[in-house]
Amino acid sequence: MTLSIRKTLVAVAAVAGLAFAASPALAAGAAHKLKDGGFSFDGPFGTFDQGQLQRGYKVYREVCAACHSMNLLHFRDLGIKGGPFYDEHAANPAENRFVRAIAAEFQIADIDNETGETMQRPGIAADKFPSPYPNATAGAAANGGANPPDLSVMAKARHGGADYIYSLLTGYDAPPSYLTMTSTQHYNAYMAGDLTPFVPTGAHVPPGGFIAMPNPLASDGLVTYDDGTAATKDQMAKDVSAFIAWASEPHGVQRKQAGLGVLIFLALFAGLTYLSYRRIWAGVAH
């Protein structure tokens, strides 16, 4: 019997191995090893640092939001448990005083209920994050033909998640002098791409690719953090990466915590079932 269990475990391990083998296979094309942001939410027990999420929101709001939408987020999301502005004294996220104050900073386009005229009103917790452009075409027109991508699920939409975003934001290295570039392109060591056609034959092909976005965090102190943290380029990149990781999956920490309970329950249940199995099969030759 022990033999059979071992066989099954081997099978399970093999299957899991196959699964793991499948994912790097799909990642073909990634050039540069990503920088490790050392995030508090890494690993099975990691949680978000609320201070970092608040700082990250500020970087998004004051830097990224000039061009990038986050149209899957509502102001109320900022106040959910585990969110940047969660307040345990608030009855629900919509009653959260920080959320209400943040929402009220914005003017939201709406229709006047009395007259049917278009109007602007202060934002409320239920409103979505406003987009920087009225529509995708306007976004494309203002950015050389391509609308800057929405950042709502960006950490899930790129291999490496928060580490990728952090690497990209700090990856605007000086390009090699022999790299052929146009004025609208910027070199980034972590951007997907193949620069072989843009270097002279025989020259070393640098990692990464071209990106249309100029370095958004080119200098220190672009934002003033409310908690006194020094707003270095590296700090801002880390903080906004953490915020986008949270926004990409607001229930991610809850998921990991639930998983721990589920695994403990299943392990106990499996143990008891195994003992029942031994008891029932005792004395049965097989």
Next chain:
Amino acid sequence: MSEHESTYVPRTGIEKWLDTRLPIVRFGADYMSLPTPRNLNYWYTFGAILMVCLVIQIITGIVLAMHYTPNTGLAFASVERIMRDVNGGWLIRYVHANGASMFFVAVYVHMLRGLYYGSYKAPREMIWILGCVIFFLMIATAFLGYVLPWGQMSYWGAEVITNLIGAIPVIGEPVLIWLRGGPAIDNATLNRFFSLHYLLPFVIFGVVVLHLWALHTAGQNNPVGILIPKDRTAKDTLPFHPYYTVKDGFALLVFMMMFALFVFFMPNALGHADNYIPANPLQTPAHIVPEWYMLPFYAILRAIPDKFGGVVAMFGAIGVLFILPWLDTSRVRSMRYRPTMKIFFLVFVVVGLGLGWCGGQLPDAPVIGHFKTFTLIDGDLNSYLWLTRFLTAYYFAFFFIIMPLVGLKETPLPIPATISDPVLTGAPVVSQAVPAQAEKKG
């Protein structure tokens, strides 16, 4: 086993009343007391695991359908709304998405178990064929479901796979337009894919019922692979409950732990990051790859230089399974007693995994190192293209050449006369191959 006599005795008045009108309790009771070979090992628990997988997919799917919107403009956001705003929605969606992968893990183990122990051979051909039907329906359902979130891989996967239909001569183009509901993948396609994705699991459920009916008519196979004579039923079998409910139950819980590991700690590890980018018909992703469980067949598709030839090979790779019972010429069921075939089988498993690996690579990329060797016909020999072709050749050779030939040529090991006490009857068998010894410790 087929003439398993009913041992159910209705006790209460309601049971007696019901038993003469609709003997559904008797049906269930007889099902649970079914005589089952006593030497089934853990590879045989995957049938029960698959049943649970199907039920999990149907239940989570029904709940997801309550919140999902099959419209090209709304689908992506509606899935994200499930993740963010629906109570427990993240759990239901991750269970459903990873559940598809778990379903395929279990079905591949289940199929390889059937292949190894000769479960497809007479009198069990119908069990096997119905199983192949289920497998084919599973692939179709999984493909349709992957399109629904309307991410980049959803859209471009649908584009690539439906285009295969267009490769069929003469009727291909009109059939393609009919299937898509228009000249391109669009809202009409998404709507019908959603409808069919909801329908097919219930068709699968129906075929599963037939699969079990055939199983209980022909009787279960076992690792020794011999039929249990009628006069030995009492000695060689055990009632399904409690012996196999508890054994299947334990295996299921171990399987569930692996399932939970993916759902709670790496829910997106088996998916592609590009599917979190909303579908954009104007922007082709750098690499279009199917989900991992389709990769071996995707590799076979790409191995053939001709498009229609590739489609034929890909469907042929699944189709050959249907005629498997008639390709195997061996009189011995279990490969435990077929030392030569066992080696070919193990190579086949490695080839299957290898094809899966190749399916995820760029065809022109070198397999070993970063050097080129020489060009063979249309590609470098040191490339995934050629590795895939060699593996594909073995895949088909296994069924069409190795299976018929080895069955005729090889000398099988002596087979025990019964499954429960081969030693007492004096059958000279290799000790390792006898379950009575190997498993006695439990």
